Amino acid sequence: MKRSMLDSVIDQWLVVPQVETANLSGKTVLVVGANVGIGLEASKHFARMRPARLILACRSEAKGKAALAEIERETVYNGCELWILDLANFASVIAFADKFEKEGGDLHILVMNAGILQHVYQPTTDGWESILQVNYLATSLLSLLLIPQLVAAGRKSSTPSRMVIVSSGVHYWITPTEEVRASSKPLEMLGSKEWCTPEHMQSRFFESMLLKVLFVRALTDRLQSITPLSAVAANPGFCYSQLRRFWYEQPFSFAKMGLLIRERLLAWTSEQGSRQLICAAVGGRDNEDSVKGGFVNRSRFVEVADFVLSDGGHKMQDTVWNETIDILKGVSDKIAPIVQDYLIRP
Template identity: 45%
Template sequence: MKFSFSAFIKGQRSRRAPVTTADLSGKTILVVGANAGLGFEATKHFATMKPGRLILACRSETRGQEALEKLRAEINCTTAELWILDLADFGSVQSFADKFEREGGRLDIILANAATILPKYQPTRQGWETCLQVNCLSMPLLALLLLPHMVKTAEQYGTVPRIVVVASEVHHWASIERRVVEGPNILGTLGSKEYCTSKAMGTRYFLTKLLNIMFVRAMNKHLSTTAPIVVNAVNPGYCYSNIRTTFSGFQALIDSLMERAIALPTEIGSRQLVWAALGMENKPLGLKGEYISLEKVEEVSDYILSPEGATVQERIWTELVQILTKAERVSEVVNVHL
């Protein structure tokens, strides 16, 4: 589907429905990036639905604690708790999963909301470009490590757990350069210092959203048919957000003008995340592998749907699994569930 700038503006001005609600009694909800922005607003919505357990996964203990205290004060949610998770470090993801192995138990929803935008190349401890690792490597690692808990939850409680990845309509304006595709290692190239020039970093966020949707579609394709797990991607729309605080100069000026003209309040954007996690309650499997926008399934970009996109998606999935199987237990998860 061709996605024009006029279609983007039309979407921003579309009427938004009230937040979707459900009874979350006894259920465990995990929100990654829960201390601010869309993540915090979605967490607030979940907190009003009496969740059995609401886990706020945050990088900063200080900001996470502030969010937790604010949540308790505003919503009086007594089942919320803070867990530390730094997606810029695979070790932190592994530690988080180890903690869940010991203390987690049931897991019904993962809202994979955290993302970052950086203007320049910055490597992580593992040597990947930070945006790529945070947005596209660590989140799949977390999903794979926690997948057995979701499968077990489905079996024990007869439910359909969901993994919701926050994507964006900007994926329509992204593709992967042919010189990268023609090389032997797509992710390795995209995450390298040599590739991450100022020009490449200028469109890095768009690219990571494309990769997010490819991950959702690939994971859904490879999931065992016996595992009733919904993995989907959701577009919250263009909202007021602190994710763009790294912008400077002309880019910051344009973003500021756009915010004033068309940006949605963060709470309104968060309703889309909640719908992806709770919507179509009677037919949840209808959302498997789908891209959601304005509370309905939408077609993804022409690039993803093209023969080249399908080939690239499968190659990236294979590379991703090879990268992530270096972490403990991932090989077992892949062999059993994928």
């Protein structure tokens, strides 16, 4: 599918679909990046569906506690829990997954919403470029580490579990450079300081959103059809969000003024954007097979970008998957057994 900037503008001007609802009694929901914006609003919607447990994974304890109080105040739901997680630190991700294995029990819905946007190169303590680690590598790491809990819940339930990876419609507008597509280790190239020039960093957020779509589709290809788990990517749309706080903190510029104008003309509220996450998490239950590996836009499962569907896209998808698994095997010794026990060769 090809989608232009005009298509996205039209989407933003159309009536926003209503939020979907479901009976989540007895189920466990985990929302990563739940303290602000669409993650917080999605958590409120989940709270109104009364799951047995709603776990908010946040980097800041203070902001997490504030979100917890706001959800309880607005929804009169007291099943929220705050767990601390920093995707910019692989050790934090591993500790979180270990804690969930011991204390979390089965997991019915996972929403990987946390992400960052910046235009300067900044490495994490693990040595990776920050956007690449937070938006993609750490997101993939936690998603894979939680597969046993997701599958266990699906096997005990009448419906498959859902893994929702929050991506973006900007994946329609990015085609990796020829050098990246030709590389046997595109992630290593993208994460290198030499590659992360100011020019290349302008497209890094777009690239990370494309990588998320590739991850969802690659994972789906490797899940047996009988495995009770559906992985879905979701586009929350252009919303008012703390994601762009990098821009808000900058001194006045024409670029900043342009962003503020675009927000005033086009942006949805965070609550409206969160409805797409909810659709990805509970929608389409009448045709689960069509949901697997799907992409949600305006509360509908739609076709992804032409590049993703192309031969070159399939080749890059497999290359990135293999490199991702190789990298994450070096981060956690649990990745290899999970890949062996739960996934197959496509």
